[in-house]
Amino acid sequence: MPKFLIAGTVAYDSLKTPQGERPRILGGSGLHAAVAASILLKKINLLSVVGGDFEPQYLAFLQKRGVDLRGLKIIKEGQTFAWNGFYEKDMNVAHTVQTALNVLTQFDPVLPPEYLDSAFVFLGNIDPALQTKIFAQLPARKFGALDTMNYWIDSQKENLLKAIAETDLLFINDAEIRQLTGEDNLFRAARVLLTGRLRYVIIKKGEHGAMLISAERIAIVPSMPLDEIVDPTGAGDSFAGGFMSYIVEHASTAYPQDTPLSAGGMDWDTLRAALVYGTMTASFNVQGFGCEKLAEITKADLDERLKVFREITRIS
Amino acid sequence: MPKFLIAGTVAYDSLKTPQGERPRILGGSGLHAAVAASILLKKINLLSVVGGDFEPQYLAFLQKRGVDLRGLKIIKEGQTFAWNGFYEKDMNVAHTVQTALNVLTQFDPVLPPEYLDSAFVFLGNIDPALQTKIFAQLPARKFGALDTMNYWIDSQKENLLKAIAETDLLFINDAEIRQLTGEDNLFRAARVLLTGRLRYVIIKKGEHGAMLISAERIAIVPSMPLDEIVDPTGAGDSFAGGFMSYIVEHASTAYPQDTPLSAGGMDWDTLRAALVYGTMTASFNVQGFGCEKLAEITKADLDERLKVFREITRIS
Numbered sequence: 001m002p003k004f005l006i007a008g009t010v011a012y013d014s015l016k017t018p019q020g021e022r023p024r025i026l027g028g029s030g031l032h033a034a035v036a037a038s039i040l041l042k043k044i045n046l047l048s049v050v051g052g053d054f055e056p057q058y059l060a061f062l063q064k065r066g067v068d069l070r071g072l073k074i075i076k077e078g079q080t081f082a083w084n085g086f087y088e089k090d091m092n093v094a095h096t097v098q099t100a101l102n103v104l105t106q107f108d109p110v111l112p113p114e115y116l117d118s119a120f121v122f123l124g125n126i127d128p129a130l131q132t133k134i135f136a137q138l139p140a141r142k143f144g145a146l147d148t149m150n151y152w153i154d155s156q157k158e159n160l161l162k163a164i165a166e167t168d169l170l171f172i173n174d175a176e177i178r179q180l181t182g183e184d185n186l187f188r189a190a191r192v193l194l195t196g197r198l199r200y201v202i203i204k205k206g207e208h209g210a211m212l213i214s215a216e217r218i219a220i221v222p223s224m225p226l227d228e229i230v231d232p233t234g235a236g237d238s239f240a241g242g243f244m245s246y247i248v249e250h251a252s253t254a255y256p257q258d259t260p261l262s263a264g265g266m267d268w269d270t271l272r273a274a275l276v277y278g279t280m281t282a283s284f285n286v287q288g289f290g291c292e293k294l295a296e297i298t299k300a301d302l303d304e305r306l307k308v309f310r311e312i313t314r315i316s
Numbered sequence: 317m318p319k320f321l322i323a324g325t326v327a328y329d330s331l332k333t334p335q336g337e338r339p340r341i342l343g344g345s346g347l348h349a350a351v352a353a354s355i356l357l358k359k360i361n362l363l364s365v366v367g368g369d370f371e372p373q374y375l376a377f378l379q380k381r382g383v384d385l386r387g388l389k390i391i392k393e394g395q396t397f398a399w400n401g402f403y404e405k406d407m408n409v410a411h412t413v414q415t416a417l418n419v420l421t422q423f424d425p426v427l428p429p430e431y432l433d434s435a436f437v438f439l440g441n442i443d444p445a446l447q448t449k450i451f452a453q454l455p456a457r458k459f460g461a462l463d464t465m466n467y468w469i470d471s472q473k474e475n476l477l478k479a480i481a482e483t484d485l486l487f488i489n490d491a492e493i494r495q496l497t498g499e500d501n502l503f504r505a506a507r508v509l510l511t512g513r514l515r516y517v518i519i520k521k522g523e524h525g526a527m528l529i530s531a532e533r534i535a536i537v538p539s540m541p542l543d544e545i546v547d548p549t550g551a552g553d554s555f556a557g558g559f560m561s562y563i564v565e566h567a568s569t570a571y572p573q574d575t576p577l578s579a580g581g582m583d584w585d586t587l588r589a590a591l592v593y594g595t596m597t598a599s600f601n602v603q604g605f606g607c608e609k610l611a612e613i614t615k616a617d618l619d620e621r622l623k624v625f626r627e628i629t630r631i632s
Contacts, residue, residue: 089500184405187541208524209538218628220538222525227503269632276631310631312534316589 002142004248005115006034006241007047007134008124009081009104010054010072013290014097016086019230025290026058027083029124029147032234035291036241036281037122038065039299040249045115047071047134049107051078061295070112078103091232092206111137120251122244124237125149128156128163135166143247143266147171147240153180164193168266169200171240177203187213200271202243204236212275219272224283224309231289235282238294242281242302246274280305318458320564321431322350322557323363323450324440325397325420326370326388329606330413332402335546341606342374343399345440345463348550351607352557352597353438354381355615356565361431363387363450365423367394377611386428394419407548408522427453436567438560440553441465444472444479451482459563459582463487463556469496480509484582485516487556493519503529516587518559520552528591535588540599540625547605551598554610558597558618562590596621 008030014023030048037044045068054074063069079102086095109130111118116137121144123131131146138144146167152160153176160180164170170193174186183189190201190213203211209222250270280302287293324346330339346364353360361384370390379385395418402411425446427434432453437460439447447462454460462483468476469492476496480486486509490502499505506517506529519527525538566586596618603609 185543185545187543205524208521211541218541219630220541220628221631222536222538225503225527225534225536227501229501272630273632312536313629313631314535314588315537315592315626315629316585 001041001043002119002248002251003045003115003117004037004041004043004120004122004244005045005047005071005111005118005138006030006037006122006124006244007109007131008033008122008126008237010048010050012080012082013233014082014084015231015233015289017091017229017231017289018087018089019228020289022289024082025292026061027233027290028081029126029234029237032237032285032291032294033122033124033241033244034062034067035065035294036238036285037245037248038067039242039281039294039297039302040245042066043068045071045118047109047111047115049073049075049081049103051080051103052076054080065295068114071115073107075103075106078106085233087232091229094233109134119143120244120248121145122240123147123163123167124240125152128152128160131163132159132166135163143168143251145169145171145240145244147236148176150176150179164198165196167198169202170198171202171204171236173204173206173236177201186211187218191215200266202275204239206232206235210239210275210279212271214268217268219268219275221275221279222313223279224305225312226283226287229286230293232286234291235286238285238291239278239282241278243274243278246277247271250274276306276309277302280309317357317359318435318564318567319361319431319433320353320357320359320436320438320560321361321363321387321427321434321454322346322353322438322440322560323387323425323447324349324438324442324553326364326366328396328398329549330398330400331547331549331605333407333545333547333605334403334405335544336605338605340398341608342377343549343606344397345442345550345553348553348601348607348610349438349440349557349560350378350383351381351610352554352601353561353564354383355558355597355610355613355618356561358382359384361387361434363425363427363431365389365391365397365419367396367419368392370396381611384430387431389423391419391422394422401549403548407545410549425450435459436560436564437461438556439463439479439483440556441468444468444476447479448475448482451479459484459567461485461487461556461560463552464492466492466495480514481512483514485518486514487518487520487552489520489522489552493517502527503534507531516582518591520555522548522551526555526591526595528587530584533584535584535591537591537595538629540595540621541628542599542603545602546609548602550607551602554601554607555594555598557594559590559594562593563587566590592622592625593618596625
């Protein structure tokens with residue numbers, strides 16, 4: 001199995017949704033992606049930062065899931081990044097009460113030597129200058145994917161475009177890609193970005209599903225119908241983590257280590273299947289607070305739900 | 317082929333979209349549905365009303381498409397229902413400049429004798445009291461479908477619920493079903509309505525596709541990816557017209573005339589295929605102003621696009 005690196009935030013989230021509330025539970029883009037990816041993969045390299053308040057039980061939890069913590073910097077005198085927010089009836093909109101960046105302001109993403117040959121990379125939503133800095137340490141990577149958010153489009157568009165120029169695949173939501181490109185039509189918006197190394201754009205549409213777009217092809221997958229959303233936090237991160245884990249698992253057999261994927265591109269059917277796997281993963285993520293539901297399930301649960309999903313989306 | 321009745325408005329639309337403008341072109345819920353359905357079906361019974369200003373060339377156009385006009389009342393001293401509106405960049409939102417109901421206020425939906433044995437019925441968006449009045453004239457109908465809009469939910473909710481109690485299938489959009497039921501979750505919202513005769517709800521989500529929901533099952537279809545929307549007017553009506561035409565065409569062989577479909581329900585695979593056909597039909601509708609694009613295409617065009625759509629939505 002090739003090495004897979006996830007970089008992103010590890011956070012304490014304090015959440016309130018119509019289904020209840022939870023103070024200081026595990027959250028963050030890197031955390032959700034890593035927990036999601038560890039359903040399929042035995043080993044994940046995590047690059048992130050936490051403070052001295054980060055509980056040992058959480059370190060043990062991650063280690064047990066095969067998350068390598070040599071890249072998790074613990075700044076003892078600092079506090080872990082913390083987000084406090086709530087959702088009302090329309091759970092597509094997160095309302096922020098408070099964001100305390102804390103140790104995140106000191107995050108210097110230097111890869112430990114053991115991570116330097118990571119072939120697959122997912123960079124969760126962090127400062128795009130840091131994303132570029134991570135890619136720069138991985139000149140031989142096979143396949144990099146990057147997620148972002150509207151905050152960086154507003155405040156650091158140039159840096160974000162630089163980071164995007166270094167990635168093979170971009171995760172972005174529908175509002176963000178419209179904002180970034182000025183194009184209202186999502187397919188035209190994706191094609192504005194598809195130049196240079198960037199070969200694939202995945203547009204996340206929340207409850208409306210996701211679309212994978214390359215210069216030549218499109219794949220569209222609706223989201224899994226659910227009667228109840230408990231907590232949408234981390235849906236996009238777990239989607240990306242699930243997607244990437246499928247790519248890593250299958251690329252290891254489909255592609256010999258010495259073939260740069262970015263040169264020839266990725267097999268379309270693998271990407272499409274990964275899109276569906278990411279969708280299944282995210283559907284479990286939102287059925288519990290934080291990553292509590294993801295932490296309970298196995299590959300068998302994903303596969304079982306996939307059978308139902310196939311029947312729902314089958315086109316005869 | 318069993319008889320198929322479409323009731324709804326026939327209108328003069330004056331439109332402006334980012335792609336151009338058209339004064340006084342053919343529009344209306346009944347018109348869009350009838351033009352859409354006539355791609356598959358050789359004969360459609362139309363029940364509607366127009367004024368003395370309705371041009372003979374449009375009557376000839378409809379007749380040529382197999383639309384029976386014995387149910388199209390012409391009130392010579394009146395003016396045809398007219399809608400004047402525009403769309404901005406976000407074409408999900410129609411902005412109304414002026415609505416002139418004109419002869420629509422005198423619409424008394426009495427079926428001509430030749431329509432009274434219509435087995436399949438689609439009632440486009442009109443006053444729900446009139447919808448109920450039409451259903452009452454068709455006690456032996458096999459399968460009725462009904463569309464509505466937020467205006468009637470606001471102003472005539474009780475009458476609308478009465479009309480819904482008489483239909484087998486309800487077309488409604490996501491915002492409307494939330495408004496009508498007070499349920500934010502679309503699957504729960506559909507189940508609130510699924511009692512009595514109503515067995516199927518189709519939730520239209522515009523660019524995000526459509527969902528067919530019964531008490532036991534769900535089918536989800538995304539919309540066809542398009543680089544450009546010329547005019548979204550009538551998308552929902554043409555979707556319903558395309559859907560119903562597929563049902564009528566296939567029900568004629570699958571169900572003998574003397575089996576009431578409402579008793580045993582419709583074959584799920586036929587409904588699901590109709591959902592896809594409606595999606596293809598609507599995708600052509602929005603590629604031209606009014607119904608100009610629909611009027612150009614044939615079943616072969618729908619089938620060709622369907623092949624592309626299958627590839628885009630295939631889940632391996």
